[in-house]
Amino acid sequence: MLDKIYPWQTGDYDYLLKLKQRLPHALLIDGAKGLGGINIANAFIQSLLCENPDLDGSYCEICSSCCLYSINSHPDYYCLNLEEDEKSITISSVRKMTEFLAVSTHLGHHKVVLVEDANLLNINSSNALLKILEEPPSYALFILLSDNVGKLLPTIVSRCQKYKLSVPDTNVAKAYLTDKNIANSEFWLTYNNNCPLFNVEITEEQFDLLIKVLSKPSVDKIYSFTNSIENKNNAIIFEFIIKWLSDLISYKLTGILKYFLNYEDTFIDLAAKENIIKTFYLQDKLNFLLEWASHSLNHKLQMENILFQYQQVFVK
Numbered sequence: 001m002l003d004k005i006y007p008w009q010t011g012d013y014d015y016l017l018k019l020k021q022r023l024p025h026a027l028l029i030d031g032a033k034g035l036g037g038i039n040i041a042n043a044f045i046q047s048l049l050c051e052n053p054d055l056d057g058s059y060c061e062i063c064s065s066c067c068l069y070s071i072n073s074h075p076d077y078y079c080l081n082l083e084e085d086e087k088s089i090t091i092s093s094v095r096k097m098t099e100f101l102a103v104s105t106h107l108g109h110h111k112v113v114l115v116e117d118a119n120l121l122n123i124n125s126s127n128a129l130l131k132i133l134e135e136p137p138s139y140a141l142f143i144l145l146s147d148n149v150g151k152l153l154p155t156i157v158s159r160c161q162k163y164k165l166s167v168p169d170t171n172v173a174k175a176y177l178t179d180k181n182i183a184n185s186e187f188w189l190t191y192n193n194n195c196p197l198f199n200v201e202i203t204e205e206q207f208d209l210l211i212k213v214l215s216k217p218s219v220d221k222i223y224s225f226t227n228s229i230e231n232k233n234n235a236i237i238f239e240f241i242i243k244w245l246s247d248l249i250s251y252k253l254t255g256i257l258k259y260f261l262n263y264e265d266t267f268i269d270l271a272a273k274e275n276i277i278k279t280f281y282l283q284d285k286l287n288f289l290l291e292w293a294s295h296s297l298n299h300k301l302q303m304e305n306i307l308f309q310y311q312q313v314f315v316k
């Protein structure tokens, strides 16, 4: 029955099912990447459209609505998402969705629109969506998913009832990862803020080289690392370094590590030599570059440049 959701989502699912008694017109589900927001949204939507739900409100899996939903052909369901070759959800996509809502329901009481990644709305499509949220047809229900609510138009957020997905207990997350065959899975779980659905996008060799550079930067180590990444998009590595720098700052100021718990000895050494102003500066710079990482003309050169600046953090 509950094969659509993950073990850590049963509480969230129960909460959403209870909402069925007093449905808002718009629900904003706020959840970090790696929690499975789309899974719970799908289970909830299927429950809303189901013709013969269980006593707890969950979907039955066998009615015609459930069958149509499972094959992505339910006439009362619309997913507003990126169209091919687009980088954001456009106003024309929102208009198509409006046409879907213009006709009343086919099977049940609701027409459901899922905005799969609300952060992909641009300013124009946000405003177009806002207009519909302000005066929705009585049968319309909007579900917006976002991993960064702060980036949404505040007027959209204020039109929605908000629900924040729960982050799993460490033991539940570890249990889920046990049969996934991921090297260093405990490290990556902490690194991903306990959100268990992550991909490890650097090889073990690159990981080791990068930790060596960051632990004791030298010209040789910088070159052997940048040679190992070839000329790939730097975003993943930038994110890694940003988290490392944030631990450097946190360790220097509070003695607490958030991501690199197993490297405390290294952080003791580094914090003693670290110039914290330079660390803040480099972290800011990386956060800025992260947005543009895929546009760099020469990724290797850009990475070398960053690592040499990192080396300077420890120079008196």
Ligand SMILES: [Zn+2]
Binding pocket: 049, 050, 051, 052, 053, 059, 060, 061, 062, 063, 064, 065, 066
């Ligand atoms: Zn059903």
